[in-house]
Amino acid sequence: MTDVETPTEALLDLRRARRHNRLSEVHWIDALYRVYMVGLAAVIFIMFAVSQLPNDRLTNEEALQFANEAPMWLGLGFAIAIGIGLRSGGRGGPLVLEAPVVMHELNAPVSRASVVRRPAIKQLRFMAFAGAVIGAIIGEVAAQRLPVNPAVAIACGALAFALAGMLASATALAASGRRLRWWPANFLAAVIIGWSVLDVLGKRTTSPFTLLADIAFWPIEFRALALFSVVLVGVAVWLGLSRIGDLSIEHALRRAGLVSQLRFAVTLQDVRTVVLLRRQLSQENARLRPWIRIGRLKRKSFIPPTWKRDWQSYLRFPFPRLLRMAMLGAVAGLSLGALWRGTIPMIIVAGLALYLVAYDASEPTAQEVDHPTRWESFPDAPGVLILQHIAAAFVVMAFICLIAAAAATLLVPFAVVWKLALIMFVPVALASAVSAMISTAQGAPDMAGLAGLGPDVMGWLMIARLIIPPAITIIALLPLLSAGSDPNAINTTKVGNATVYSLFAVGGAILYLRTRKPKHL
Amino acid sequence: MTSPFALPKQPPTPATEPRLKPDAALQTLDLSKDYGDGMGLMSELDLVINKGELVMLVGPNGAGKSTFLGLAAGMLEPSNGWAFIAGSPAGTVPARAALSYLPDNPVLYDDLSLSEHIEYVARLHKTVDWQDYADDLVDMFGLGDRIDDLPSRFSRGLKQKTGLVLGLIRPFTVMLVDEPFVGLDTPGQETLVEIMTDVVAQGASIICSTHQLDLVPSANRCVGLRDGELAYDGPATAAKIRELVGGE
Structure with a gap:
């Protein structure tokens, strides 16, 4: 030769040939x-954004x-x-x-x-x-x-x-x-x-x-x-x-x-697959040894198996993931601080940050969704198993809300933070946990089924699938807008009353989760 | 403390490593691969494949066959040890020039036709007078009427045939093939055995991970792996292959 x-x-x-072939397909x-x-x-x-700035x-x-x-x-x-x-x-x-x-x-x-x-x-x-x-x-x-x-x-x-x-x-x-x-x-x-x-x-x-x-x-x-x-x-x-x-x-x-x-998962708006692949890309694997090993339960134990399984999952989270969760919690807190100071669009940033953390908190739920045959073998309605995962996810999000509250004190007087945190703590932790679980439990979109509805309806449904879960977290934060900006006259009654409405959204989300079942059933 | 850089170490030479055989087609020295989770997949494998050998690489699932081929091709980085292709460390330019590697899943461009694939690979490997040989290969694998189609839209079997054509169109002295018979129809399997036999007769070496017993008459040697370790190295017989695959 x-x-x-x-x-x-x-x-x-050949690069020229490839470019030519690609362009001819556009x-x-x-x-x-x-x-x-x-x-x-x-x-x-x-x-x-410009209109939101003071003049x-x-x-x-x-x-x-x-x-x-x-x-x-x-x-x-x-x-x-x-x-x-x-x-x-x-x-x-x-x-x-x-x-x-x-x-x-x-x-x-x-x-x-x-x-x-x-x-x-x-x-x-x-x-x-x-x-x-x-x-x-x-x-x-x-x-x-x-x-x-x-x-x-x-x-x-x-x-x-x-x-x-x-x-x-x-x-x-x-x-x-x-x-x-x-x-x-x-x-x-x-x-x-x-x-x-x-x-x-x-x-x-x-x-x-x-x-x-x-x-x-x-x-x-x-x-x-x-x-x-x-x-x-x-x-x-x-x-x-x-x-x-x-x-x-x-x-x-x-x-x-x-x-x-x-890229394919992003095209399909399959958020769970995107999260999984992103973790693989950054080589973020579960720890071989948990941070704390939970021993075998006694023969007669009142601790539900789902609760224990969830904590076994969290205790294998790698350090970078835990750090990211804490940082996102801090971002949420700082955004809420900026919201109280008058930058209203920051509620979206806070909601999205909490939603992203909740995605990690819903990891055990994701494991059920990823393994439909095991989920199918659960001896009760499939949705009940998903609901059982809410408790641990709620506790994790409660920790994150504590971090958010601590971060918020950098921008907001402590007296204001603790008064509002006391009211908002439970609904926000619950709403964020449930919202990420909805996104996880809905799985990848059924493109064949959606295509039958026509392109317009399909487009709207795809947008709804993407927007509704984080919107639930943002809805849970909305009562903060009624708190008022005077640190000496925080309207806790109004905030408390508004919280009731956000709990309706959470209730609806829980009912939706109850109807979930493995994809192939 | 480990080095902050994961750059390859200086390869040994025959002067520093007496075991090194520069005239071997493929040689591994203490080759190990650990994926970092504490689970060693390949442990200190020493192997010499001579020129003109057709070696069947067999073993049960998870034995480390694909890992071994990936390491030898320079696609995977060894945790320890070395792989040499025609006397050059795997992954270096001379080793790449001497090697043709076909993974178990054919990797093809989405935006090149079969003819464009062939031209690209042939020219990239400085092949001269490749056109006639390409036509022969395409005809032998029955791809003549698909020459202007995009292989990315082919069936599994046609993709496999395309991968084989691309592996064969370029000059090489060592060929590493991972499960090439998967997805091939009977004529395709017969053509492949025929071509492999012919290639080896011309002096090249082939290491083929397969359990296809049709290849046994042509194979000079069988290497069996189990749990990343050498379980057998000797003549290829149907009975031995069945035993190695069964993991008995």
Whole structure:
């Protein structure tokens, strides 16, 4: 055999062929319609967000004070994004190559870097673009309240967020190309986040991520030192691309399989499968040894087996999952604090955060749904078994509500928090537990059955499947709106009365759960 | 304390490792794989496959056959030890040039036709004058009238045939095949046995994970695995294969 061409030419030719074949399959009218709908939704969202801002503009002095304190917080956000990137890189991310690319191209006698560099650059470009769009929107919104030129605010916001996006992606690529193990990657992530936390607490600029955040505040005050962060991003990109060909093939193949399933599950709006695959992707497995081992029960015990089984499941939760649950609880609490201070849309953030935690709390229910033959063998109505799981999920969510209440005290006087928590504790914990259990118990949509109803009805039903479960948690939080904003005159009676209505939603949800049965029955 | 990096270690050479045989088609030295949950799947496997051997790899479910082939192909990273293909560490460019690996589930592009697949793989592996050979292979597997179709929409059997064509179209000295007979119709199975016999006669080595007894007359050797360990290494006979698969 003699060489007639370099395989790189074959690689380029066939990529062109694939692009041509893909484009010939695209239905352009549908694609343009989708772009139009997404654009419309984005414009409506931005206009809504802007309309929620108070109308008063900050003075120059207030803006300067804002520019002195806010970069630390934004820097912390950037550090968290980069920490997530490092965590992904420690598990073989962030690249998601198609399985045939791994099997045929990375296994061919060509430089693996030449195969992977292009998708890596594509991802860096995408992250920079996504960051720029987000930054531009935030710059535009901020310009409504700050005494700055809107065009400059948009440009600086776009630049800072684009650089942050690239830095997060480049850090992940650098970790992946150097086969950094998960534990040093997580350690590094903790260090950089900790550094930014120290900046926030000390109101100083020492972290490079705070410097990067300074760029967004250039319209208020130009700090030349922030240019250092541009150099940092350049170095990170070089590091990310320089050893990209050394990525782990085993990780690449595992991710390829999982991500294609994940995309399919997202298309079907099958939330349970999405959660499961996301866990597999981040290698978040149940612990081999539980945190505390629950011994065998005595012969005559009043403890229900479902209750014990549920706690056996929770006690095998890995540490990252427990940490994520606690952090989401804190996010919910801070969002509720912001709600009490007048930012009403934060109720949605709080509701979604609690709903996400409740997804983990409904893990034992998910196990029943995932194993329909065992569920089927339960010697009573199938829905009764699901209802038996509510108790433990409620207790877990009660713990999370405690964390949320503690976090809320950062923004709300303690006296207000405890008065409201006393009333809201049970309905919110119960509603969030039940809402996630509904989403879990409904399983994947029956596409064949739904298709028979026609495209319009099918579309609405799919939206309802997605929206109703988290809406139940948000409904349970609505009574907080009637509390009033005066810390000395909290209207607990009104809140208590409103809570009764939210309990109706919970009751309806429980009745729905009672009707659930294994998919194949 | 383990290294914070999981980069492959420096491979041994014949000077540092006397057991290493550079002229072997495939050699494993202390090859181990642990998936990190404390359950070892492959433990310190030492194996030498010589040039021109057709080896049947057999064992009960979970014996570690696919793991062994994945490790030898460089698709899985060993927890310990080494796999060498034609004297080069698995996964390196010379090893990839010498190896053709067919996993149990054919991996195909969604957006390339069968002819485009063949052209792509052949050119990627610097094959010259591949067109006539490709036509022959396509005809032998009865894929002639599907040449412009997308294999991603094929049935399991047709996908398997496509995978085999792609594995055979490129030059190789070692072929690792995982359960290639699954899904094939009888003519397809007969064609595959015929091609494998022919390939081995030309000097290449094939390690084929299969329980297909039709391959026994052509096989020079049988390697049996059980719980990730070598349970048998000797002549391939139908009785021995039945015993190894049954796990008795």
